[in-house]
Amino acid sequence: MAKQVHSDRILRAGESAGYIGEGDALVSNNAGIYVGVRTADCQPILIVDPDRRVVAAIHAGWRGTAARIAAKAVGRLRRDFGSDSTRLVVAIGPCIRACCFEVGPEVAIQFKELFPERDGELGKKTHLDLTEANRRQIAAAGVPDRNIHIVPLCTFCSNEFHSYRRDKDKGRMVSAIGIIG
Ligand SMILES: [Zn+2]
Numbered sequence: 001m002a003k004q005v006h007s008d009r010i011l012r013a014g015e016s017a018g019y020i021g022e023g024d025a026l027v028s029n030n031a032g033i034y035v036g037v038r039t040a041d042c043q044p045i046l047i048v049d050p051d052r053r054v055v056a057a058i059h060a061g062w063r064g065t066a067a068r069i070a071a072k073a074v075g076r077l078r079r080d081f082g083s084d085s086t087r088l089v090v091a092i093g094p095c096i097r098a099c100c101f102e103v104g105p106e107v108a109i110q111f112k113e114l115f116p117e118r119d120g121e122l123g124k125k126t127h128l129d130l131t132e133a134n135r136r137q138i139a140a141a142g143v144p145d146r147n148i149h150i151v152p153l154c155t156f157c158s159n160e161f162h163s164y165r166r167d168k169d170k171g172r173m174v175s176a177i178g179i180i181g
Pocket of ligand 1: 154
C-alpha cells in the first residue's frame, strides 16, 4: 500500500508486503503481492492485464481524477510492462456519486475538459460524477467499454460503505488486486 496524498504519483510495488511511500496508484507484476488502496468517498479503481500478468490499484479523489491518475496508470502499464490497453480489464468501485458530491467552482472548473457538455455549469457550485470522469479517462486511454466494470453505488447514500463526508470518521474500505502465484 501507499501513503495516499491525493497526487498523481504511481509507485511500483516491491516483492514484499508493506507501505512503499507516498503515492496514489500502485502497479505490480509480482505474483503473491496484492496492491491496494483505502477509500471512503474517493474512487477506487483496479486494473488487470491478463496477458502480461500485471495489476494496478488506484486511489482517485477529485484531485487525483483532475490530475488524470487513472489514465496515467494505464500509460504506465503500457510503458513499463508493454500492456495493450485494449486488453486491460478495469473495475471502478463505489465512491461518492453525483447525487451527493457537491463541489465549489474552483473544483468544478478543473473538469471542464472531461465534461465538455457541461461547459456552462462547471464555473459555479455543482455536483460532480467522479466515476464518469474516471470512466471517460480510462476509455480515452484505449480500454474498450466492455472491459470497464462499474459498481454503480454511492458511498454517501449507502450505509454499507464508509463515507468520510457523511461520518467524518476513520473508517475506510480496502480495494486490492493481485496475481496468484
Ligand atoms: Zn449519493
